[in-house]
Amino acid sequence: MLPSDPSHAGDDQDPLQPFDRLVKTLVEEPDQWALFLDIDGTLIDLAPSPDEIVVPQDLPGHLSSVSQYLGGALALVTGRALPYADELFQPHQFPIAGLHGSERRLADGTLDCVTATEALEEVKNALCVAAGRWPGILIEDKGAAVAAHYRQAPERRAELEEVMQYYLLQAGNDFTLQRGKMVFEIRPARADKGGALEAYLTEPPFKGRRPIAIGDDVTDEAMFKVVNGMNGRSIRVAKNSDGTEARSVIASAALVRDALAGIAEQIAQNDLSQKGRRT
Numbered sequence: 001m002l003p004s005d006p007s008h009a010g011d012d013q014d015p016l017q018p019f020d021r022l023v024k025t026l027v028e029e030p031d032q033w034a035l036f037l038d039i040d041g042t043l044i045d046l047a048p049s050p051d052e053i054v055v056p057q058d059l060p061g062h063l064s065s066v067s068q069y070l071g072g073a074l075a076l077v078t079g080r081a082l083p084y085a086d087e088l089f090q091p092h093q094f095p096i097a098g099l100h101g102s103e104r105r106l107a108d109g110t111l112d113c114v115t116a117t118e119a120l121e122e123v124k125n126a127l128c129v130a131a132g133r134w135p136g137i138l139i140e141d142k143g144a145a146v147a148a149h150y151r152q153a154p155e156r157r158a159e160l161e162e163v164m165q166y167y168l169l170q171a172g173n174d175f176t177l178q179r180g181k182m183v184f185e186i187r188p189a190r191a192d193k194g195g196a197l198e199a200y201l202t203e204p205p206f207k208g209r210r211p212i213a214i215g216d217d218v219t220d221e222a223m224f225k226v227v228n229g230m231n232g233r234s235i236r237v238a239k240n241s242d243g244t245e246a247r248s249v250i251a252s253a254a255l256v257r258d259a260l261a262g263i264a265e266q267i268a269q270n271d272l273s274q275k276g277r278r279t
């Protein structure tokens with residue numbers, strides 16, 4: 001058991017910590033589970049700005065091993081736009097729900113995407129001009145969505161929220177305001193992460209499996225609600241279980257990566273021993 005894995009809040013019936021339980025479950029029952037992973041703050045450590053994140057070298061390969069072991073039943077569910085998320089894990093490609101569930105690539109490669117509306121393009125332009133007057137506010141163009149980050153100017157939070165509420169009205173009824181870690185986003189309202197997870201579970205290879213969702217932010221709560229209602233496992237990356245529907249917590253993105261590495265290692269060992277038995 002890792003000493004830095006501090007809590008199993010809400011998971012009282014199971015004596016194992018979430019880290020150990022996750023590894024054991026996926027290694028022993030790969031046909032029964034589907035894994036849904038958020039990216040920022042869950043797989044990758046948070047950074048001062050969206051483009052400063054660092055993808056640990058081993059992570060794409062570990063995700064790929066785990067995905068193959070689960071028969072492809074691993075999807076990334078992120079607030080990032082799909083092409084950006086794809087680039088992070090090259091050369092591997094996974095089913096991805098982007099823009100908080102508004103767009104999806106299915107396991108068979110089928111795309112269900114949204115395009116930016118004219119009204120949203122006008123909003124993006126206006127926000128970029130306005131941001132020129134707000135030192136520290138960073139506008140992220142995500143295609144069919146736009147984010148305004150205040151990590152470098154936390155004192156502007158309230159003012160920025162008001163401005164984003166205003167621009168949400170300009171964008172129109174098809175959009176909603178998504179709150180996140182030091183960010184407000186105007187994104188398509190057509191689905192959330194919970195809806196994306198539900199949709200995957202109606203399709204192969206996810207269909208018939210129980211979901212495990214891991215995330216770190218408000219937007220991931222929609223996944224946790226769905227997962228809890230399906231006898232799945234919800235895990236929030238956090239120091240404690242305050243303000244989350246997740247049934248357990250894991251302390252850091254580094255521990256999530258450790259769990260994936262641990263699973264990948266056991267898969268590799270099993271492969272070797274099976275090969276050894278065959279020869």
Ligand SMILES: O=P(O)(O)OC[C@H]1O[C@H](O[C@H]2O[C@H](CO)[C@@H](O)[C@H](O)[C@H]2O)[C@H](O)[C@@H](O)[C@@H]1O
Pocket residue numbers: 038039040041042045046047048049050051053077078079080081140142147149151180181182183185217219
């Ligand atoms: O659903 P996720 O995969 O967690 O994506 C949520 C948002 O993540 C990014 O913003 C967050 O991470 C940045 C890099 O660490 C950080 O600087 C920012 O403060 C965070 O809010 C991304 O830029 C957004 O587009 C995603 O929606």
